[in-house]
Amino acid sequence: MFFLLVLSFTREVAAQGVSIDSSRYPRIVTFTAQQDHDNMMQQLGIKKLRPGPSGNESAPNHANYDESLANPCPKLPDILTTSDGRKVISAAMWWTQRQPQIAGDLEREVYGRLPKNIPKVTWTLKITDREFIGRTPAIVKQLVGHVDNSEYPLINVDINMMLVVPTNVKGPVPVLMMFGFPTFPSPAQPPPADMEKLNAAFKEMMIKNDPSVKAIFDRYPAYTPITRLPGPNFFAPPPAGDLPPTEQLLAAGWGYVTIEPNSIQADNGAGLTRGIIGLVNKGQPRKPDDWGSLRAWAWGAARGLDYLETDTLVNAKKVGIEGVSRYGKAALVTLAFESRFAVGLIGSSGKGGATLHRRVFGEAVESLTGSGEYHWMAGNYLKYGASEASFGSKTGCDLPVDSHELIALCAPRLTFISYGIPEKGDAKWLDQQGSYMATVAAGPVFKLLGAKDIGVSNDYQQEKMPPMLTDMLNGELAWRQHDGGHTDAPNFKYFIPWANKFLKYERIAAP
Ligand code: GCU
Numbered sequence: 001m002f003f004l005l006v007l008s009f010t011r012e013v014a015a016q017g018v019s020i021d022s023s024r025y026p027r028i029v030t031f032t033a034q035q036d037h038d039n040m041m042q043q044l045g046i047k048k049l050r051p052g053p054s055g056n057e058s059a060p061n062h063a064n065y066d067e068s069l070a071n072p073c074p075k076l077p078d079i080l081t082t083s084d085g086r087k088v089i090s091a092a093m094w095w096t097q098r099q100p101q102i103a104g105d106l107e108r109e110v111y112g113r114l115p116k117n118i119p120k121v122t123w124t125l126k127i128t129d130r131e132f133i134g135r136t137p138a139i140v141k142q143l144v145g146h147v148d149n150s151e152y153p154l155i156n157v158d159i160n161m162m163l164v165v166p167t168n169v170k171g172p173v174p175v176l177m178m179f180g181f182p183t184f185p186s187p188a189q190p191p192p193a194d195m196e197k198l199n200a201a202f203k204e205m206m207i208k209n210d211p212s213v214k215a216i217f218d219r220y221p222a223y224t225p226i227t228r229l230p231g232p233n234f235f236a237p238p239p240a241g242d243l244p245p246t247e248q249l250l251a252a253g254w255g256y257v258t259i260e261p262n263s264i265q266a267d268n269g270a271g272l273t274r275g276i277i278g279l280v281n282k283g284q285p286r287k288p289d290d291w292g293s294l295r296a297w298a299w300g301a302a303r304g305l306d307y308l309e310t311d312t313l314v315n316a317k318k319v320g321i322e323g324v325s326r327y328g329k330a331a332l333v334t335l336a337f338e339s340r341f342a343v344g345l346i347g348s349s350g351k352g353g354a355t356l357h358r359r360v361f362g363e364a365v366e367s368l369t370g371s372g373e374y375h376w377m378a379g380n381y382l383k384y385g386a387s388e389a390s391f392g393s394k395t396g397c398d399l400p401v402d403s404h405e406l407i408a409l410c411a412p413r414l415t416f417i418s419y420g421i422p423e424k425g426d427a428k429w430l431d432q433q434g435s436y437m438a439t440v441a442a443g444p445v446f447k448l449l450g451a452k453d454i455g456v457s458n459d460y461q462q463e464k465m466p467p468m469l470t471d472m473l474n475g476e477l478a479w480r481q482h483d484g485g486h487t488d489a490p491n492f493k494y495f496i497p498w499a500n501k502f503l504k505y506e507r508i509a510a511p
Contacts, residue, residue: 020153020154022154025152025153025154025282025283026282026283026284027154027283028154028155028273028274028278028283029273029283029284029285030270030273031269031270031272031273031285032269032270033268033269033270033371033372033375034269034371036269036270036272036273036285036286036375037269037371037374039285040285040286040288040374040379040382041382043287043288043379044288044379044380044382044383044386044389045389045390045391046382046383046386046388046389046390047386047388047389048386048387048388048389049366049369049370049382049385049386049387050366050385050386050387051366051370052363052364052366052367052368052369052370052385053364053366053367055362055363055427055429063361063362063363063364063429064360064361064362064364065361065362065428067361067433069360070359070360070361070433070434071358071359071360071461072358072360072395072397073358073396073397074461076356076358076402076404076441076460077400077401077402077405079098079102079404079405079408079441079442079444079445080094080098080444080445080448082097082098082101083101083400088448090448091448091449091450094445094448094449099409102401102405102408102409103336103337103409105400105401105405106336106401106405106406106409107289107295107378108289108378108380109378109380109381109383109384109399109400109401110357110377110378110380110381110399110401110406111291111292111294111295111333111337111377111378112286112289112290112291112292112295112377112378112379112380113289113290113291113295113378114291114295114299115280115281115290115291117280118276118280118299119147119148119149119150119151119279119280120147120148121145121146121147121148121159121303121306122145122146122148123143123144123145123146123306123307123310124143124144124145124146125141125142125143126142126143126144127140127141127142127184128140128141128142129141129142129184129187129188130167130188131164131184131185131186131187131188132186132231132232133164133185133186133246133247133250134232134243134247134250134251135232135234136166136168136247136250136251137166137167137168138164138165138166138167138185138250138255139164139165139167139313140162140163140164140165140184140185141162141163141164141165141311142161142162142182142184143160143161143162143163143307144158144159144160144161145158145159145161145300145303145304145307146158146159147159147276147279149279151282152279152282152283154283155274155275155278155279155283157263157264157275157276157279158263159259159260159263159264159300159303159304160182160259160260160263161182161257161258161259161260161304161307162182162183162184162257162258163175163255163256163257163308163311163313163314164185164246164250164255164256164257165255165313165314166250166253166254166255167510168509168510169253169507169508169509169510170508170509170510170511171312171313171314171315172312172313172314172315172316173253173254173255173313173314173315174253174254174255174315174318174319174320174342174499174503174505175254175255175256175257175308175314175315175318175319175320176249176254176255176256176257176319176320176321176322176343176345177256177257177258177259177301177304177305177308177319177320177321177322177341178246178256178257178258178259178321178322178323179258179259179261179297179301179321179322179323179327179330179331180258180259180260180323180327181258181260182258182259182260183258185246186232189228189229189231192228195224195226195228196224198226199224199225199226202225202226203217203225206225242489242490242492242493244489245488245489245492248492248493248496249492249496252496252500252507253505253506253507253508254496255313255314257304257308259300259301259304261293261297261300261327261330263300264276264296264297264299264300265277265293265296265297265300266293266375267293267326267375268375269371269372269374269375271375272285272286272292272293272375273285275296276296276299276300277290277291277292277293277296286379287379288378288379288380289378289379289380290378290379291378292374292375292376292377292378292379292381293330293375293376294326294329294330294333294352294376294377295333295337295378297327297330297333297334298330298333298334298337298338299338301321301330301334301338301341302334302338302340302341305319305338305340305341316340317342318342318343318503318505319340319341319342319343320341320342320343320344320345320414320499321334321335321338321341321343321344321345322344322345322346322347322488323346323347323349324347324348324349324486324487324488325347325348325349325350325486326352326376327347328346328347328348328349328350328353328354328418328488329349329350329352329353329376331344331345331346331347331349332344332346332349332353332354332406332407332410333406335409335410335413335415336406336407336409336410337409339413341413342413342414342503343413343414343415343416343499343502343503344410344413344414344415344416345416345418345488345491345492345495346415346416346417346418347418347419347487347488347491348418348419348420348426348430348486348487348488349417349430349435350362350363350429350430350431350435351363351364351365351367351368351430351431352368352373352376352377353403353435354403354406354407354417354435354438354439355403355430355431355432355434355435355438356402356403356404356431356434356435356437356438357384357396357399357402357403358396358397358399358402359396359431359433359434359437360396361428361431361433361434362427362428362429362430362431363429363430363431364396365381365384365385365395365396366385368381368385369381369382369384369385369386370385383398384396384398384399402438403435403438404437404438404439404440404441404442404460405442406438407438407439407442407477408442408444408445408446410442410477411442411445411446411448411449411451411476411477412446412449412450412451412476413476414476414478414498414499414502414503415476415477415478416473416478416479416480416491416495416498416499417435417439417477417478417479417480418480418481418482418488418491418495419432419435419481419482420481420482420483420484420485420486420487420488420490421468421481421482421483421484421485424483424484424485425485425486426484426485426486426487427486432465432481433465436463436465436479437460437461437463438460439454439477439479440453440454440456440457440458440459440460440463441458441460442477443456443458443477444458446475446476446477451475451476451477452474452475452476452477453475453476453477454472454474454475454477454478454479455472455474455475456472465481466479466481468481468482468483469481469482469483471494473494473498476502478498480494
């Protein structure tokens with residue numbers, strides 16, 4: 001607590017120390033999410049949006065869970081037919097014609113485009129720590145990626161990231177980047193003698209500050225205000241059950257990164273005039289095809305990968321991306337659009353992630369176009385929830401693309417689609433079945449590019465989702481529904497060997 005206070009104090013001084021003449025720059029527009037959402041509706045000529053369904057199954061307006069009503073437009077856009085009707089018959093034709101079409105449509109209508117003028121990111125290593133995480137020795141690096149804001153200094157973007165690399169294996173190691181909150185897993189602590197010194201100095205300082213506390217210390221002479229946390233215990237039996245995912249990675253000779261989405265772009269509509277999106281727009285609201293938070297998070301992950309390419313501990317050709325729920329969507333968008341990522345673990349991503357937009361089951365297009373979630377998407381996406389607009393009305397069925405094509409943009413790279421089960425809390429809202437259909441329908445592109453898909457036919461209208469715990473892990477495209485809840489943790493023990501096999505990685509102990 002004490003150290004925290006000191007830290008936040010210095011930050012404030014530093015912030016005030018830089019004097020910016022704000023009159024030289026356009027002012028930051030401060031909208032509530034509702035105002036920003038209204039502004040986007042106006043730009044698009046939308047008068048009314050259909051309300052999203054309720055997630056509460058006993059509410060009168062609850063989401064549809066009747067499979068017979070879930071496919072109002074069952075035929076998906078043909079993944080291997082160009083927009084002018086030609087069959088895609090070769091890998092070359094995919095890369096030069098169909099892939100750019102799909103990517104372009106997904107950018108324009110769904111996730112937004114990357115602006116051309118995104119400023120440069122400079123990474124700084126803040127702290128290097130040598131830690132024991134469980135039983136694995138590791139180097140931990142706290143990194144900050146500062147985005148050049150000299151063009152618009154009113155907005156500051158510092159991307160927070162933590163890199164953890166095991167040191168008991170021969171490197172460079174593969175790394176899984178995870179959307180989450182970067183913390184030091186197990187900060188190294190001073191040895192007992194240094195701890196004693198710190199405690200003596202701390203006691204003295206406290207007494208100087210308030211002489212009455214001396215009586216307390218005199219009453220408890222053996223008490224030390226700063227205590228040591230328990231360190232690694234190499235003699236304890238291994239814990240029962242699976243290790244946490246991060247420890248499984250380290251034990252398998254992988255490193256991992258946690259990267260903080262909110263340090264790239266806020267997870268709300270009010271934040272769209274700030275963060276990296278706001279910085280590029282100089283504090284002004286988005287245009288309809290500007291990027292949303294998912295694409296911004298994906299961009300930030302790619303900047304994290306830029307750093308990893310400079311770190312000799314890391315094999316930057318074997319870097320993966322992982323996330324669950326909204327970060328599962330972000331992980332899929334990252335893998336699809338940032339081609340240097342070699343592998344993705346896409347956890348419970350639902351609408352806007354792996355499941356089909358066209359499906360009406362659980363979360364709907366209308367949920368994503370409402371003011372609570374629209375910031376994930378491009379403004380243009382709002383059109384598909386419109387009931388009254390200058391262009392009439394549209395639904396998910398009017399989208400020129402769908403999520404099978406987003407998954408296909410990951411091909412032939414390693415793509416693991418993961419879900420849990422509704423009984424344990426991975427709600428039906430996420431539409432596991434629709435995600436399975438999209439995975440099945442993405443298969444032809446993996447095969448065209450010389451990879452394997454999940455190993456069933458590509459008839460997405462006929463194929464049935466297999467029961468939970470069925471491993472469909474023989475291809476670069478993989479599917480597994482574990483028997484846990486809204487998490488991908490139970491799938492890590494399947495993900496790691498699957499990724500190792502295709503990445504041809506084997507842990508070798510350090511000499
Ligand atoms: C809501 C939302 C989902 C999202 C989830 C989450 O349930 O509707 O789209 O994935 O929150 O990120 O926790």
